[in-house]
Amino acid sequence: MKTGLTRLLPYVLILLVTLALVWIDKPFWIQLAIGVAITAITALAWDILSRTGQVSLGSAAFFGIGSYTLAIFEPLIGLTLAWVAVVVVCALAATLLGLLTLRLRRMYFAIATLGFALSMQVLVVVFPDWTGGSGGIAPPVLADGDPRWQLGLIGLLLLAAVALSDTLLGLRFRPAFFMIRTKPELAAASGVPVVHMKIFAFIVSGVLIGLAGACYGGLYGYVVPTDVFTTNWSVLPLAIATLGGMDTTIGPLLGAIVLKALEEVARSVIGGTGYQVVYGAVIILFVIGMPQGIVGLLRKAGKLAGRRTATGEKKKERERHA
Amino acid sequence: MRDTASLSPARRSAQQSGGAILAVEDLTVAFGGLKALDGVSLSIAAGEITGLIGPNGSGKSTLVNTVSGQLPVRGGRISLRGGDVTGRRPDRIVRAGMARTYQIPRVPPTLTVEEVLSVPLLYAGRDRHRLPGLGDAAAIAAFCGLGPLFRRYCGDLSVTDLRRLEIARALACAPDLLLLDEAMAGLSHEDSVEVMGLIRNVHEQGISIVIIEHLMRVITTLCHRVVVLNNGRLLAEGTPATVLADQAVREAYLGKGFAS
Amino acid sequence: MESTLLVQSLLLALTTAGLYAAIASGLTLEFGVTGIINFAHGEFVMLGAFLTYFLYEAVGVPPLAGMVLSGLAMTALSWLVFDGFLSRVLKQDEHNQILATIGLSILLINLAMIAWTPDARVMHAPPLLPPLQLGDVIVPGNNLVVLLVGIALYAGMIWFMRHTRQGLLLRLAADDPQLAVLAGVDVTRMFRLSFLIGGLTAGVSGGLVALILYVQPLVGVDLVMRAFAIVALGGLGSIGGALIGAVLLSAAENLTATFVPGGGSWGYGVAFVIIVLVLVVRPTGLFGSERRA
Known part of the structure; x- marks a missing residue:
């Protein structure tokens, strides 16, 4: 139940920040923003999937498949078609994994998706003729290596992810998704084709993560399996979405900004080895202290600050909806 | 009888x-x-x-x-x-015209009554003209005595209201x-008498x-x-x-x- | 020649199976009782390995005694972690439960990296047993120790679950938490107990790791991934299944490494293929029951 203004906020925020950074052209901030944007896309994608009750630990599979598909197909069919291939291959992989894990619940689902992601990494090593093995592979460089254009493109992808997330939070999808998550039988008894919807969410999520992975691979034009298939890319989206606030669009954005900022601080204080200790500490503090994430905290604060005005606005907003 | x-x-x-x-x-x-x-x-x-x-x-x-x-x-x-x-x-069976209720429905607590009813309205794909009094979510909610609770979250509803909502959800499938x-x-006795009245009204609609x-x-x-x-x-x-x-x-x- | 290789491979597999079974049975016990997968289980093994290593290298404590001390230390750490932290996520949604132990895992790995660098170390202890010679096949002494200690740990757990009052209560809490509450069982105490036992077995297993593998902050990740596969094979929550799963997995791994060209580089890939396949065929594991699904 958001007002029109807060609904627009993420779009305005992303546009302004991207344009400002492109204009002032400071390499450090551009790199940081690219990092935030890529993780935010994966977190939004993870969140979309989780709304159907599929708590995945397999994001890394799609991240890696995205960058590898771009790298493998670009010499064969050209750059444009290679991007199409990224979408197609990720959609196929998502359909496959979605069908394989359809009957799994809770922890079983988490373990199976984790297993899938790590199997992909092994697959790359086992077939070195296709994939370059553990030595890595060279995807085409994004935007001829100009960081400002890279940020611009990734910013656009982020905007698309935000728009998708918002659409899927609309009346057409949100209630059906939540019903599938809470009790799939009830959703089916309401006419929802549960399997199709779950696979659909998997495809949207997988393709978004795959595109983010392809962008990531194109940043420097070189990736090794442990860059993109690392469990980090499975854990980060989950951590960011949860810390920011699940089932929202703004949550994963806020989470990505906060976590990446903390990471930078930790990197400068602790150095390259072990700086991720900050992830562990932040995750634990959040899980104990505010399990509803930043958005939950803001909502609570908002409620305390102006209960009356808020409910008044809510009523108006809902009347407008009706 | x-x-x-x-x-x-x-x-x-x-x-x-x-x-x-x-x-x-x-x-x-x-x-x-x-x-x-x-x-x-x-x-x-x-x-x-x-x-x-x-x-x-x-x-x-x-x-x-x-x-x-x-x-x-x-x-x-x-x-x-x-x-x-x-x-x-x-x-598919819902689309073919048979709806069912659950004894313990378990609706998502963060959805409103309106949103729950929107699911069958959007997905059951049934012709609604047959049930003129039950054309949209507001009408169905009012029919089932949920009018005042239309925009309340399901997590805040009483057991009786959840039962009503479950019947309303099934009605929103426009079943035969x-x-x-x-x-x-x-x-309770009073509540069950009310729900019985509701069932009669549903039957009067030709269901x-x-x-x-x-x-x-x-x-x-x-x-x-x-x-x-x-x-x-x-x-x-x-x-x-x-x-x-x-x-x-x-x-x-x-x-x-x-x-x- | 081929058959000697096969026997050698299977015997080595059997000894690693002892280690895998000890690690996986702790993990599966914790899951069976609390419904939470402890992604940080491997980090308790890692800390146990470091402790055994330092106790031997710096203080000269013999590895077997070091293992026992590591087990006790990890029991204490588990207590701290459970009461300070995990007990609070027991009633939260699954994503928070998953995240909680993943957070703990990341924290411990990176603290270890900061304290001890990411480099691998090898404990230079003399073999605790002489090697076993069976015809052409030789089993190193330390592998025998791993097999024996692993089996002892595993058997100890089974005995505890079957023949003690606390074990009975644990099984009750795992089978039917609601019934356990009605029967007056303090479920939170049972949850804690499962983590204490898990910590104990992880700590001792860490000592075994120091004995036959290497000591390094990421060693727990490798092992816990295999434990997931074992648990998937044996059924999440089934201690009996853990042993079968451990034997199957380590046989599969060793055979792949021995007979598939380049199979050595597959690493724990074998484990993941097993995870995915098993869960697809039988969502609750090959020997698991349906109840927690």
Whole structure:
């Protein structure tokens, strides 16, 4: 139940920040923003999937498949078609994994998706003729290596992810998704084709993560399996979405900004080895202290600050909806 | 006993045109080696309220879960308005015109009443013109006594209101046949009287109804016909008066307390 | 020649199976009782390995005694972690439960990296047993120790679960938490107990790791991934299944490494293929029951 203004906020925020950074052209901030944007896309994608009750630990599979598909197909069919291939291959992989894990619940689902992601990494090593093995592979460089254009493109992808997330939070999808998550039988008894919807969410999520992975691979034009298939890319989206606030669009954005900022601080204080200790500490503090994430905290604060005005606005907003 | 004579002529003709709305032939459902339903054949007449009774474990819930597509069929045939729906997916069966309620619905607490009702309205894909009073979510909510709670979160609703919401959700599927799974279990006397009134109103809309119920009072006041299951088989069927007078039914189901 | 290789491979597999079974049975016990997968289980093994290593290299404590001390230390750490932290996520949604132990895992790995660098170390202890010679096949002494200690740990757990009052209560809490509450069982205490036992077995297993593998902050990740596969094979929550799963997995791994060209580089890939396949065929594991699904 958001007002029109807060609904627009993420779009305005992303546009302004991207344009400002492109204009002032400071390499450090551009790199940081690219990092935030890529993780935010994966977190939004993870969140979309989780709304159907599929708590995945397999994001890394799609991240890696995205960058590898771009790298493998670009010499064969050209750059444009290679991007199409990224979408197609990720959609196929998502359909496959979605069908394989359809009957799994809770922890079983988490373990199976984790297993899938790590199997992909092994697959790359086992077939070195296709994939370059553990030595890595060279995807085409994004935007001829100009960081400002890279940020611009990734910013656009982020905007698309935000728009998708918002659409899927609309009346057409949100209630059906939540019903599938809470009790799939009830959703089916309401006419929802549960399997199709779950696979659909998997495809949207997988393709978004795959595109983010392809962008990531194109940043420097070189990736090794442990860059993109690392469990980090499975854990980060989950951590960011949860810390920011699940089932929202703004949550994963806020989470990505906060976590990446903390990471930078930790990197400068602790150095390259072990700086991720900050992830562990932040995750634990959040899980104990505010399990509803930043958005939950803001909502609570908002409620305390102006209960009356808020409910008044809510009523108006809902009347407008009706 | 209620009869269809009190209905408006248009509704009556709509109800009487169908004959059997749901027909089950030789239906067998098994979990492992255990047969939960063993060759059950019965038919539900269009336009009636039918009671489905039987002791615990007699196969009532299995029957409802099977005809609504949630359980696999081992043998037999299910047809809805003459069309075969055996083994179809639950959402397809909803589209074909049969909706069901759950005894314990478990709706997402962060959804409002409006949002829950929007799901069948969007996905059940049924022609709504047949039910003029139930065209949109607000009308359905008002019909079920949920008007004032339309924009409340489901997490804040009382048990009775959740029951109403569950009936409303099933109504939003615009069904020809509605299966009610113990819609009154655990409600107070006053609340169950209200829900019974609601069920009557639903029936007045021209919707055929099957009620699973333990309370004999509900069965005798609402139902035109009663079907009795025992040990996964059909034990008896007929009007409430004849069925409840049946010696086999009294022994199998009602026990000493009721029989006396 | 081929058959000698096969026997050698299977015997080595059997000894690693002892280690895998000890690690996986702790993990599966914790899951069976609390419904939470402890992604940080491997980090308790890692800390146990470091402790055994330092106790031997710096203080000269013999490895077997070091293992016992590591087990006790990890029991204490588990207590701290459970009461300070995990007990609070027991009633939260699954994503928070998953995240909680993942967070703990990341924290411990990175603290270890900061304290001890990411480099691998090898404990230079003399073999605790002489090698076993069976015809052409030789089994190193330390592998025998791993097999024996692993089996002892595993058997100890089974005995505890079957023949003690606390074990009975644990099984009750795992089978039917609601019934356990009705029966007056303090479920939170049982949850804690499962983590204490998990910590104990992880700590001792860590000592075994120091004995036959290497000591390094990421060693727990490798092992816990395999434990997931074992648990998937044996059924999440089934201690009996853990042993079968461990034997199957380590046989599969060793055979792949021995007979598939380049199979050595598959690493724990074998484990993941097993995870995915098993869960697809039987969502609750090959020997698991349906109840927690």
